[in-house]
Amino acid sequence: MPSNSTSSAFHTLADFQAHCRAHFSELSAQYQQSVRYLMDHPQEVPISSMRTIAGRAKVQPATLVRLAQHLGFDGWQSLRALFVDDFRGAHQPYASRAETVVRKRGSSRLLDDMVQAQHQNLETLRVEALEGLANAAEMLGDAQNVHVAGFRACFPVAFSFHYLYRLFRKSVHLVRGDAGALEMELRAFDRQDAVLAISFAPYSQEVLRVVEAARAAGCRVVALTDSSVSPLALQADCTVLFSVDSPSFFPSITAGVAAVEALVEQLLAREGKGAVKALEAAEGQLHSMGAYVPARRR
Structure with a gap:
């Protein structure tokens, strides 16, 4: 040739x-x-x-x-x-992908295709993300405060990380941007902090504003995203990649949720006994405050 x-x-x-x-x-x-x-x-x-x-x-x-x-x-x-x-x-509009799903209605393959796609996404995460997760745990664990941002479809991923990590660490903050107050939340960023930003194509404008504000404030930035050349990854100190492949009309967040669960697990292991005590205290408070339905006595 x-x-x-x-x-x-x-x-x-x-x-x-x-x-x-x-x-x-x-x-x-x-x-x-x-x-x-x-x-x-x-x-x-x-x-x-x-x-x-x-x-x-x-x-x-x-x-x-x-x-x-x-x-x-x-x-x-x-x-x-x-x-x-x-x-x-290659990104197809959701409506175009939805037409493909509608054409397959009634097919017994719908569930099988979905499960296989999720399995492949998780396997890709298992193979690819080990080093990135370790680096992310170090950066987030060393930060004075941790801010996490994910908008639209990525909000459940960000919320999962915030909810789990906050069970044993109080200095974790979810960037929400409610009522147009995103700029007010960005003012809290400090050079001793770290930001976990989550997005996949098409990337949200809000998360890019979060990343840009984090860089301006001197924060360390961890990107959880779908490409090493995504707008988030190009500005990040550390990148964890996850696949969003799906046979449905909308990209899948399954691997993203798995990634943050694995990340929180590493953060807990890194903190050791102190994190275990904090988790025990949080769990006790939630039960005493009536957060859960009491278990029936046999």
Whole structure:
């Protein structure tokens, strides 16, 4: 396969894929193995590191760099940009996705497809998020105050984190923006604090304002998002990725909820006995205040 002088020969991912299909037999065995994985798993490239992609393709990271240069790119990041651009442009309006669901009404596959998609999202989280979660736990655990923000579909994920973490730590605050008071809440950010910002494509304007305010205040920023090149991730000190793939009309937040549950678990383990005592006290208070229905005596 002849090398191109610049990456401009490929304007889209489709151009790249067509070129690879046409010249696949001309590639070396290692390049073929790399291209096969890139062609078969295009959705993984925008959200995974080069080392991760290489490991899954069973080649060395340097092989991906040499492949990109062989194809005329400056390096791996230039090749990856094609996948990122395609990923960003692949978002379908919810109404279009809903039409697909309606066409499948009555199908026994609806539940199976949903469960399989969620299983894959969780498996991707298990494989990809270990290092990111550890780094996030360190940043959040060391902060004086922790602020968490997630709007619209991401609000349940943010609320879950806030509710669970606050059971053993009081200095956790949920950014809500109720009644147009978002700016008032952003004034509380301090350079000793950390912010957990949650969003997936299409990204909410509010969460970007939170991230920008956090950077201006000198806070550490942890992004829980769907792409390493999302507007949140590009400004974050630490990124935890989760997949939102779903056969339904709306992106799935299942893996996002799992991510914050795992993050809170790590924060509890990190705090140790002090967190256990705080949790015990909170649980006792909730029961004494009548938060739960008393258990029946046998």
